Amino acid sequence: MFDPYQSSASPTVWSVGALCRAVADALEARFNPVTVRGEITGFSRAASGHCYFSIKDTAGQIRCAMFRRAASSLAFTPRDGELVELRGRLGVYEQRGDLQLIVESLQRAGQGALFEQFLRLKAQLEGEGLFDADRKRPLPVMPRGIGLVTSPGAAALHDVATALQRRVPHIPVVLAPAMVQGAAAPASLVAALEQLYARALHPRAGEPPIDVILLVRGGGSMEDLWAFNDELLARTVVRSPVPLVSGVGHETDFTIADFCADLRAPTPTAAAELVAQPRDAWLAALDQLESRVQGGMDRWLDRQGQRLDLAAQRLGRPSGNLAQQRLRCERLGQQLRHAVLLQVQQHTQVLGAQQANLMPMLQRQLQQRRQHLTQLAHRLELLDPRRVLQRGYSLLTDSSGRAVTRVVDAPVGAALKAHLSDGSVDVTVTQPKLL
Incomplete structure (x- = not known):
């Protein structure tokens, strides 16, 4: 009997593997390549370098695999719960x-649009000359005060404060707190910078002057650092009256503020180290300078002492030049004292701010040289011929x-004159005698 519901052809019987391959071929032809947005869940990285996770939303979930070659190009470390966009090929794991x-590229959701916006603003500001190297200023070698803009609760504040305390604990730091993330962050950062600018331009009595400013924040995603890509903030950074160092994110992170700053540091800690030469290095340089000053002063005083010795030798026998030589010695002594005082004053001005105890040492050295000069003057006085005459001798001319x-x-019969200590007498030779 004829059954109208029974097909004349036998149904195809698939093997499991063949059916999986057929479905994979259909998916390949229908969907690939495909771009998907969703939330990461169950992320893991195998020892081989391959990454495995799932992408999900409220309506569904798909298992994903990202092989080592593609995973090596990731610019961030994916985490569970992160919203991402991925591009790949849909298939069946037979x-x-x-x-x-199979994921070929992966980025945080929205990062592509943000990056395009970043590039547009970067090109605009670069065209206006805001990034030009010739407007970048060198950092001060020894700043009298450091301005700091960051969040009071950020780890960057601790990192910067630790580095500055270790290297230059004597330099005051002025914190201008600001938000560093979120929609209100750009305006907050601008206000904090303006506060420091006003203080740098018009310091009040008793306040340390600000010679350099640090703009810092720790690492994060592009969205986390987006406040530092604000156009108004960029123009505010360029207007800084003192050199400004930007230390935002990690070494691989770049923001518009980095390009506008006088110098970009890879991290907040590196920014602090750039403006804080170690105190030990300055103390060593100061010791070396002190040694050079001391050696130069000693050599100069020795030369002046030698000149005094030569002047004393030229006095020779009593003559009419005695008073002239005495005046010359006094003049040399005055020049010596004046020169020593001038040297001390000049070096004191240079070293006084660096080493508070250098002045007492120089004063002791000056006192010693003065005592030496007094001794030389006393020795010179002992050579006065009148001293000899006062002991009962006389000079015959x-x-x-x-x-x-x-x-x-x-x-x-020769008429001679005998010079005594208080005058002279005329004498006539009556009988010369030889010894």
């Missing part, structure tokens, strides 16, 4: 018959005023 998405030192120069 060993289990599971629907599977002939009629021309030349000193008579030999008997042959005093014949009988």
Whole structure:
């Protein structure tokens, strides 16, 4: 009997593997390549470097695999709960018959649009010259004060404060708190910078001057750092009256503020270290400078002392040049004291702000040199011929005023003059005698 419901052809009987391959081919032809947005769940990275996870939303879930080659190009570490956009090829994992998405690229949702916006603003500001190298200023070698803009609750504040306390605990730091994330963050950052600008331009009495500003924030996603890509903030950074260092995110993170700043640091800690030369290095340089000053002063004083010795030797026998030599010695002494004082004043101005105890040391050295000069003057005074005359000796001169030192120069009847300590007497030779 004829059965109208029975097909004349026998139904196709598939093997499991063949059916999986057929479904995979159909998916390949119908959907691929495919871009999907969803939330990551169950993320794991195998020792081989392959990554496995699922992408889901409120209506469904798909298993995903991202092989090592594609995973090595990730610019971030995916985490469960993160909203992402991925591009890949839909297929069937035949060993289990599971629907599977082979991921070829992965990025946080919205990051593509943000990056395009970042590039547009970067090109605009670069065209206006805001990034030009010739407007970048060098950092001060020894800032008198450091301005800091960051969030009071951020880890970046702790990192910067620790680095500055370790390297330059004597330099004051002025914190201008600001929000560093969220819609209100750009305006908050601008206000904090304006506060520091006003203080740098018009410091009040008793406040430390601000010579450099740090704008810092810890790492995060592009969305987390987006406040630092604000156009108004970029123009505010460029208007800084003092050099400004940007230390936002990690070494691989770049923001518009980085390009506008005078210098970009890879991390907040690195930003602090750029404006804080270690105190030990400055103390060592100061010790070296002190040694050079001391050595130079000693050599100069030695030369001046030698000049005094030569002047004393030129005095020789008593003559009319004695008073002239004494005046010259006094003049040299005055020049020596003046030169020493001038040297001390000049070096004190240079070193006074760096080393508070250098001045007492220089004063001691000056006192010692003064005592030495007094001793030399005393020795010079002892050479005065009047000292000899006061002991009962006299000086004989002939009629021309030349000193008579030999008997042959005093014949009988010669008129001589004997110079005593309080005057002179005229004498006539009556009987010369040889020893």
